[in-house]
Amino acid sequence: MKTTISQVGQHVGQEVTIGAWLGNKRSSGKIAFLQLRDGSGFIQGVVVKSEVGDEIFQKAKGLTQESSVYVTGIVKEDERSPFGFELEVQDLSVISESVDYPITPKEHGTEFLMDHRHLWLRSNRQHAVMKIRNEIIRATYEFFNTNGFVKVDPPILTGSAPEGTSELFHTKYFDEDAYLSQSGQLYMEAAAMALGKVFSFGPTFRAEKSKTRRHLIEFWMIEPEMAFYEFDDNLVVQEEYVSFIIQSVLTNCKLELTRLGRDTSKLEAIQAPFPRVHYDDAIKFLHEKGFSDIAWGDDLGAPHETAIAENYEKPVFITHYPTAIKPFYMQPDPTREDVVLCADLIAPEGYGEIIGGSERINDLQLLKKRLDEHQLDPEAYKWYTELRQYGSVPHSGFGLGLERTVAWISGVEHVRESIPFPRLLNRLYP
Structure with missing residues (x-):
C-alpha cells in the first residue's frame, strides 16, 4: 500500500511503501537508521541486516544524503520518536542517487544557506x-x-x-x-x-x-x-x-x-x-x-x-x-x-x-x-x-x-x- 509519512498512523502493523528522500543516516555492521522525509513529514526507517539480507542492507548503508528512494516496511508505534512512529524496512529501491549534496549536517554560514x-x-x-x-x-x-x-x-x-x-x-x-x-x-x-x-x-x-x-x-x-x-x-x-x-x-x-x-x-x-x-x-x-x-x-x-x-x-x-x-x-x-x-x-x-x-x-x-x-x-x-x-x-x-x-x-x-x-x-x- 502506497502512502505518505503523515498518514502512516493509519496503517500501524501494516506494510506500506513510501517515496522519500534520505536526510541522514547512521549504521553499524548489523543495523542502519535512515532519516526519511517525503514533504509531508519525517520518519526513521530501521534496516536490520538479519531481516532484509545483505543486498538490501548494503544498499541502505550506501545511500547518500538526499538520494530519492522507495521504501517498503511495517509501520510500528515508537514512543521515543517525536512523530510517534517508525518504519521497519523490508525493501528499498533507489530512484535517483544524490552526489555531493552541498548542505551537510554541519554548520553553514547564512549567505551559503541563502545561496542554496x-x-x-x-x-x-x-x-x-x-x-x-x-x-x-x-x-x-x-x-x-x-x-x-x-x-x-x-x-x-x-x-x-x-x-x-x-x-x-x-x-x-x-x-x-x-x-x-x-x-x-x-x-x-x-x-x-x-x-x-x-x-x-x-x-x-x-x-x-x-x-x-x-x-x-x-x-x-x-x-x-x-x-x-x-x-x-x-x-x-x-x-x-x-x-x-x-x-x-x-x-x-x-x-x-x-x-x-x-x-x-x-x-x-x-x-x-x-x-x-x-x-x-x-x-x-x-x-x-x-x-x-x-x-x-x-x-x-x-x-x-x-x-x-x-x-x-x-x-x-x-x-x-x-x-x-x-x-x-x-x-x-x-x-x-x-x-x-x-x-x-x-x-x-x-x-x-x-x-x-x-x-x-x-x-x-x-x-x-x-x-x-x-x-x-x-x-x-x-x-x-x-x-x-x-x-x-x-x-x-x-x-x-x-x-x-x-x-x-x-x-x-x-x-x-x-x-x-x-x-x-x-x-x-x-
Missing part, C-alpha cells in the same frame, strides 16, 4: 517554518470566510500609490508610468463599498533599502476592509483574527513548534482583547525609560516598539499617531485634528509591528484637502475620491504582514526564513 535556499528548504527547520506559514494562510481563509468576508484580488500593477511613490518599484506600462503595488488597500476600499466586508491576500513590494531582520523587499499582506466599521470595531476584528491564527497553529502545528524549540506558553497566553496604548502615553513612557532620541511627532522605531511591547505578554496596539506622519487617507480623531484614528499592532518578543490599520476618511472635501497637502495628483486618485461622492460611509481596514507574523509565531529571528524565496536588498537569487 532551493535546497535549504528541505531541512527540518525550514520545513517546520513553511508548515506553520501554510497553517496561518489556511486559518486566515477560514477566519474571514466564516465571518462573512469576500476574497477580492487587487491589482499588482498600479498607476498610483496609497502612501506616495518614493518607495515603490517603477516600471513602464506601455507608454504610461506604473508601480508594483505596496498595498491593495485603496482598491479594497472600493470593493468594500460593493461587497461590505472584503479581504485580499497577495504580494506587495517596498523599495526600501533596509537590511534589518524585519524587512523584505517582496512580502505578502492580508488586507481586510470593512464598510460601516469604525475605529474600535476595526481593532476588535484584528485581535480576534490574530488570536484565531495563533490558536490554529497551536492546535495543528504542535510537532513543528516542538521541532523549532518554540516556547508555546508565550503563544498560549495570547487571547483577545489586546492592550491599547495611546501614542501620547507611548512617548511619555519612552521618555521615562530614557529614550531621549524621540519627541512627540516622531515615528516609532524598532527599539521604541520593543521597549513598549516588553511590558505586555500579548500584542499591544499603539493608537492615535500624529496626523503629520501618517498617510493621507486616515480619519482624524474627532476630538483632536493633530492625531488620526489609527493603530499599529506590535508583537511581543521583539518582533515589531505586524499590523497597521485605521479608519479611513469618508468625507469628500477632507480627502481632497489631504491629497493636496500630500502633493498627490488629484486626477490619479479621481476614482478613489469618487468612493466618497457616491454614498460614502464610515469604513476601516488593516494590513497584516505575513512574514513578520510567521517569524514571530515560529520564533525564528529573521524574516528571511519565513518566506520560501526571500527578496532582500542584495539578494535576487535563487
Whole structure:
C-alpha cells in the first residue's frame, strides 16, 4: 500500500511503501537508521541486516544524503520518536542517487544557506517554518470566510500609490508610468463599498533599502476592509483574527513548534482583547525609560516598539499617531485634528509591528484637502475620491504582514526564513 509519512498512523502493523528522500543516516555492521522525509513529514526507517539480507542492507548503508528512494516496511508505534512512529524496512529501491549534496549536517554560514535556499528548504527547520506559514494562510481563509468576508484580488500593477511613490518599484506600462503595488488597500476600499466586508491576500513590494531582520523587499499582506466599521470595531476584528491564527497553529502545528524549540506558553497566553496604548502615553513612557532620541511627532522605531511591547505578554496596539506622519487617507480623531484614528499592532518578543490599520476618511472635501497637502495628483486618485461622492460611509481596514507574523509565531529571528524565496536588498537569487 502506497502512502505518505503523515498518514502512516493509519496503517500501524501494516506494510506500506513510501517515496522519500534520505536526510541522514547512521549504521553499524548489523543495523542502519535512515532519516526519511517525503514533504509531508519525517520518519526513521530501521534496516536490520538479519531481516532484509545483505543486498538490501548494503544498499541502505550506501545511500547518500538526499538520494530519492522507495521504501517498503511495517509501520510500528515508537514512543521515543517525536512523530510517534517508525518504519521497519523490508525493501528499498533507489530512484535517483544524490552526489555531493552541498548542505551537510554541519554548520553553514547564512549567505551559503541563502545561496542554496532551493535546497535549504528541505531541512527540518525550514520545513517546520513553511508548515506553520501554510497553517496561518489556511486559518486566515477560514477566519474571514466564516465571518462573512469576500476574497477580492487587487491589482499588482498600479498607476498610483496609497502612501506616495518614493518607495515603490517603477516600471513602464506601455507608454504610461506604473508601480508594483505596496498595498491593495485603496482598491479594497472600493470593493468594500460593493461587497461590505472584503479581504485580499497577495504580494506587495517596498523599495526600501533596509537590511534589518524585519524587512523584505517582496512580502505578502492580508488586507481586510470593512464598510460601516469604525475605529474600535476595526481593532476588535484584528485581535480576534490574530488570536484565531495563533490558536490554529497551536492546535495543528504542535510537532513543528516542538521541532523549532518554540516556547508555546508565550503563544498560549495570547487571547483577545489586546492592550491599547495611546501614542501620547507611548512617548511619555519612552521618555521615562530614557529614550531621549524621540519627541512627540516622531515615528516609532524598532527599539521604541520593543521597549513598549516588553511590558505586555500579548500584542499591544499603539493608537492615535500624529496626523503629520501618517498617510493621507486616515480619519482624524474627532476630538483632536493633530492625531488620526489609527493603530499599529506590535508583537511581543521583539518582533515589531505586524499590523497597521485605521479608519479611513469618508468625507469628500477632507480627502481632497489631504491629497493636496500630500502633493498627490488629484486626477490619479479621481476614482478613489469618487468612493466618497457616491454614498460614502464610515469604513476601516488593516494590513497584516505575513512574514513578520510567521517569524514571530515560529520564533525564528529573521524574516528571511519565513518566506520560501526571500527578496532582500542584495539578494535576487535563487
